[in-house]
Amino acid sequence: MSTGKIGVxxxxxxxxxxxxLYSDHxxxxxxIVSNAVDAxxxxxxxxxxxxxxxxxxxxxVDVKIDKEAKTLTISDRGIxxxxxxxxxxxxxxxxxxxxxxxxxxxxxxxxxxxxFGLGFYSSFMVSDKVEILSLSHKEGAQAVRWSCExxxxxxxxxxxxxxxxxxxxxxxxxxxxxxxxxxxIQELLNKYCKFLPIEITFGKKKEWKDGKxxxxxxxxxxxxxxxxWTKKPADxxxxxxNDFYRQLYxxxxxxxxxxxxxxxxxxxxxxILYFPKIKNSVEIxxxxxxxxxxxxxxxxxxxxxxxxxxxxxxxVIDSPDIPLNVSRSYLQSDGNVKKISNHITKKVAxxxxxxxxKDREDFxxxxxxxxxxxxxxMLTEEKFYDRAKKFMLxxxxxxxxxxxxxxxxxxxxxxxxxxxxxxCLYATHTEEQYTYIDLxxxxxxxxxxxxxxLDNHLINTLEQKTTTTRYVRVDSDVIxxxxxxxxxxxxxxxxxxxxxxxxxxxxxxxxxxxxxxxTFEALGAEAQPLMIxxxxxxxxxxxxxxxxxxxAMYGEMPDSYNLVVNTDHALIEKILESKDTELSDKIAEITxxxxxxxxxxxxLEALKKDKKEDEVPQEEKDKMAEVQKQxxxxxxxxxALLTGFGKDNQIxxxxxxxxxxxxxxxxxxxxxxxxxxSINLIK
Ligand SMILES: Nc1ncnc2c1ncn2[C@@H]1O[C@H](COP(=O)(O)OP(=O)(O)OP(=O)(O)O)[C@@H](O)[C@H]1O
Numbered sequence: 001m002s003t004g005k006i007g008v009x010x011x012x013x014x015x016x017x018x019x020x021l022y023s024d025h026x027x028x029x030x031x032i033v034s035n036a037v038d039a040x041x042x043x044x045x046x047x048x049x050x051x052x053x054x055x056x057x058x059x060x061v062d063v064k065i066d067k068e069a070k071t072l073t074i075s076d077r078g079i080x081x082x083x084x085x086x087x088x089x090x091x092x093x094x095x096x097x098x099x100x101x102x103x104x105x106x107x108x109x110x111x112x113x114x115x116f117g118l119g120f121y122s123s124f125m126v127s128d129k130v131e132i133l134s135l136s137h138k139e140g141a142q143a144v145r146w147s148c149e150x151x152x153x154x155x156x157x158x159x160x161x162x163x164x165x166x167x168x169x170x171x172x173x174x175x176x177x178x179x180x181x182x183x184x185i186q187e188l189l190n191k192y193c194k195f196l197p198i199e200i201t202f203g204k205k206k207e208w209k210d211g212k213x214x215x216x217x218x219x220x221x222x223x224x225x226x227x228x229w230t231k232k233p234a235d236x237x238x239x240x241x242n243d244f245y246r247q248l249y250x251x252x253x254x255x256x257x258x259x260x261x262x263x264x265x266x267x268x269x270x271x272i273l274y275f276p277k278i279k280n281s282v283e284i285x286x287x288x289x290x291x292x293x294x295x296x297x298x299x300x301x302x303x304x305x306x307x308x309x310x311x312x313x314x315x316v317i318d319s320p321d322i323p324l325n326v327s328r329s330y331l332q333s334d335g336n337v338k339k340i341s342n343h344i345t346k347k348v349a350x351x352x353x354x355x356x357x358k359d360r361e362d363f364x365x366x367x368x369x370x371x372x373x374x375x376x377x378m379l380t381e382e383k384f385y386d387r388a389k390k391f392m393l394x395x396x397x398x399x400x401x402x403x404x405x406x407x408x409x410x411x412x413x414x415x416x417x418x419x420x421x422x423x424c425l426y427a428t429h430t431e432e433q434y435t436y437i438d439l440x441x442x443x444x445x446x447x448x449x450x451x452x453x454l455d456n457h458l459i460n461t462l463e464q465k466t467t468t469t470r471y472v473r474v475d476s477d478v479i480x481x482x483x484x485x486x487x488x489x490x491x492x493x494x495x496x497x498x499x500x501x502x503x504x505x506x507x508x509x510x511x512x513x514x515x516x517x518x519t520f521e522a523l524g525a526e527a528q529p530l531m532i533x534x535x536x537x538x539x540x541x542x543x544x545x546x547x548x549x550x551x552a553m554y555g556e557m558p559d560s561y562n563l564v565v566n567t568d569h570a571l572i573e574k575i576l577e578s579k580d581t582e583l584s585d586k587i588a589e590i591t592x593x594x595x596x597x598x599x600x601x602x603x604l605e606a607l608k609k610d611k612k613e614d615e616v617p618q619e620e621k622d623k624m625a626e627v628q629k630q631x632x633x634x635x636x637x638x639x640a641l642l643t644g645f646g647k648d649n650q651i652x653x654x655x656x657x658x659x660x661x662x663x664x665x666x667x668x669x670x671x672x673x674x675x676x677x678s679i680n681l682i683k
Pocket of ligand 1: 031035036039076078079080081089090119120121166
């Protein structure tokens with residue numbers, strides 16, 4: 001028997017291990033089991049090259065709990081360790097870089113463990129004592145037992161072991177006795193070891209019998225040694241891919257597409273990414289891409305390793321070039337990791353383009369589910385934008401799909417305005433905006449459906465990239481002005497007539513937290529008499545503000561709509577006529593009162609004209625104020641008169657309600673009133 005000191009120059013190793021890994025004690029199991037797997041694979045390699053000539057036999061790694069002895073043991077039938085090897089690989093941990101580790105990461109909590117070959121020592125996070133009992137595969141080897149109690153002293157002695165391979169016997173400490181629970185270990189094996197390349201067994205398989213679980217004779221194998229991503233795409237069917245998806249996320253719907261990644265230069269990476277069907281946003285967060293290193297689970301928080309928009313995808317990525325156990329900030333600054341991220345972006349874009357080219361019909365069918373990923377990618381990754389614009393689809397209100405290029409050839413001729421801008425009309429809701437869509441279609445225009453959460457942002461980006469294309473919602477203006485071909489002709493109404501109509505219509509507008517501005521357009525006798533529109537810019541800003549806290553300013557502004565009066569329409573003429581007949585006496589009265597006051601005001605202004613402000617006598621100033629007050633009063637009287645007229649006028653009432661109805665703004669009580677009134681009108 002020999003005793004000695006573990007060959008790290010500092011005494012601090014154990015405290016550091018305990019401290020650094022404090023937050024994640026679970027990983028000890030991954031480290032010990034993957035060492036066992038490595039040892040087994042090494043033996044298989046030696047056998048295949050002929051260096052090992054013995055019987056390989058069963059090569060499983062066994063995990064065992066002994067509750068009485070309070071031990072957790074991992075046994076393998078791999079290459080094993082000779083006494084010299086234990087001295088070299090276990091005692092002289094400085095060999096694999098521990099010393100360097102100590103120097104570099106003394107003060108850093110998120111340090112690297114596995115990276116520096118300290119994996120084995122992580123067992124001390126949960127154990128009072130760890131033993132290694134090993135028999136090397138080498139001919140005539142003597143079994144050895146190494147034992148250490150979490151301090152730099154160890155013992156190493158000859159031992160009895162019948163079978164080749166290594167047992168790592170961990171005497172679990174009292175604080176960590178949870179690791180002696182079967183359920184806990186099973187959970188960890190599922191998490192970290194589910195796809196290790198050597199069979200891992202843990203107890204016996206269980207079966208349901210007479211309403212309870214009973215053990216069978218069969219070993220409980222916890223892993224799938226050949227997960228789909230390690231196979232060649234040519235050897236896998238669509239069904240295999242879907243099966244693997246279910247293996248990863250048992251509760252989820254079938255995915256839309258998969259992409260099989262297989263890179264060997266300039267780094268090694270394999271994996272399968274799935275585009276999931278997203279039913280709601282909660283689900284996006286639930287399933288995550290899992291990151292593996294040689295089939296050992298590393299993490300499922302892949303932010304910084306794959307581009308942000310792809311974190312919405314599901315699946316696995318496996319790369320020996322992604323270091324195990326390193327901190328997030330380290331990963332993100334790692335050159336390899338950056339390359340991996342870029343490569344995945346490119347690969348995803350290329351694969352989508354391939355699918356698009358190969359089966360356009362299928363691609364279109366899946367587009368509505370797919371677009372959130374593509375749009376998110378286009379908005380956040382310049383490189384992805386450039387690739388994705390070839391297959392990014394626009395959908396119109398008839399359910400037809402176009403690439404932006406195809407769409408341009410279709411609408412360019414008919415939808416270019418007098419300034420040479422191609423105007424793409426869109427709706428966000430086919431039902432709610434039906435009236436407007438209908439008007440646009442009657443003009444021979446096409447209307448896109450832009451109803452995803454990201455469309456607003458995408459439209460902004462598309463406009464920035466192609467300066468002569470503009471997107472406007474169908475209800476943002478009257479159709480003649482949405483795509484303005486010629487100068488709109490001037491309205492035939494006088495300023496006075498317009499001024500009189502404003503209070504008439506205002507009288508009937510709902511008095512909510514919404515601003516209405518009455519405007520006048522000569523739209524032709526056939527167009528609608530009255531329409532409600534909302535300017536594109538303001539609406540878009542408000543919509544974006546709803547998703548973006550930085551734009552709160554826009555969100556707080558009141559909604560502002562235009563009430564567009566078509567001055568060419570017979571009904572508007574009719575309103576003016578009935579106003580003139582019904583109110584002629586009263587208007588004449590008001591005008592009679594107003595005329596002398598205006599005359600007085602003009603006279604006063606003439607007096608004032610050549611004087612400087614301080615030369616005007618106080619008396620004149622007072623008179624002017626008095627006259628101004630009278631004018632205001634008379635005007636208010638006139639406005640009240642017109643408001644009263646508007647309130648009582650059935651045509652005004654009906655037209656406003658129809659305009660609100662067409663804009664989907666007439667609801668609840670107002671709608672009920674409208675229905676009643678309409679019935680009365682028929683009566
Ligand atoms: N079950 C085992 N069978 C044979 N050799 C083992 C076994 N476990 C550990 N070893 C030896 O001990 C060495 C140290 O193991 P440790 O886990 O500390 O570091 P590593 O495996 O080199 O690095 P890492 O775990 O970070 O990948 C290994 O390189 C291996 O040579």
